[in-house]
Amino acid sequence: PLRWTDMTGVSTPATVTMADGVRTKKINVTENPKVGDAEEWDIYNFTEDAHPIHLHLVRFKVISRRLFDGTPSTHGSVQPWESGYKDTLIAYPGEITRIKATFDIAGLYVWHCHILEHEDNEMMRPYVVSP
Numbered sequence: 291p292l293r294w295t296d297m298t299g300v301s302t303p304a305t306v307t308m309a310d311g312v313r314t315k316k317i318n319v320t321e322n323p324k325v326g327d328a329e330e331w332d333i334y335n336f337t338e339d340a341h342p343i344h345l346h347l348v349r350f351k352v353i354s355r356r357l358f359d360g361t362p363s364t365h366g367s368v369q370p371w372e373s374g375y376k377d378t379l380i381a382y383p384g385e386i387t388r389i390k391a392t393f394d395i396a397g398l399y400v401w402h403c404h405i406l407e408h409e410d411n412e413m414m415r416p417y418v419v420s421p
Contacts, residue, residue, distance in 0.1 A: 301319055301320050302318065302320075302322065303316040303318055304317055304318075304322045304418040304420060305420075306397070306418055317398060317416055317418055319416050319417050319418050320415070320417075321401075321415070321418075322417065322418050322419075323391075323393040323417075323420070324393070324419070324420045324421070325393060325394060325395070325396050325419055325420070325421055326392070326393070326394065327392070328390060328391070328392045328393075329390070329391055329393070330353065330388055330389065330390045331350075331388070331389050331390075331391065332387070332388050333379075333381050333386065333387045333388075333389065334358075334385075334386050335381040335382060335383050335384065335386075335387070336384075337383055338383050339405075340381065340382050340383060341380070341381045341403045341404075341405060341408075342378055342380055342381075342403060342404040343378065343379050343380075343381050343402070343403055344377060344401065344402060344403075344404050345377060345378075345391065345401040346400055346401065347395055347399050348377070348391045348392070348393055348394075348395075348399070348419075349375035349376065349377060349391070349392070350375065350376055350379075350389040350390060350391035350392075351374070351375060351376065351389065351390050351391075352368050352372045352376060352387065352388075352389055353368070353388040353389060353390050354367050354368065354388045355367055355368070355382065355385050355386070355387050355388070356385065356386050356388075357385055357386075358384065358385075363385050364382075365382050365385070376389075395419060396420060396421045397418070397419055398416060398417075398418050399416070399417055399418075399419065400414040400415060400416050401415055401417060402415065
């Protein structure tokens with residue numbers, strides 16, 4: 291698993307044009323889809339708590355949940371209230387939640403947990419949607 295601030299070298303720099311349209315910055319990210327890409331992400335929850343995970347400016351569908359050994363989740367797969375598009379999901383402890391997102395707006399965003407203490411401590415991961 292990667293830490294919120296990845297120091298392993300797994301991150302790669304992505305170029306982002308700032309809102310003024312002139313300045314560009316290099317942002318180290320591990321997620322760098324292109325506009326129009328549909329990706330499946332596996333979100334691993336190694337903690338003992340459920341985490342409400344939110345992706346900024348992208349809709350996604352919850353595809354599945356499973357335990358780390360690959361067996362079905364104790365919470366079942368996708369619950370009826372999780373059908374359709376979402377912007378937040380619950381990542382249950384000891385489970386892998388798979389989502390499928392289509393990235394349709396270029397820019398620099400974050401994905402993060404909505405637990406207030408995590409937000410307050412900037413426990414967010416940046417991602418870039420490239421044109």
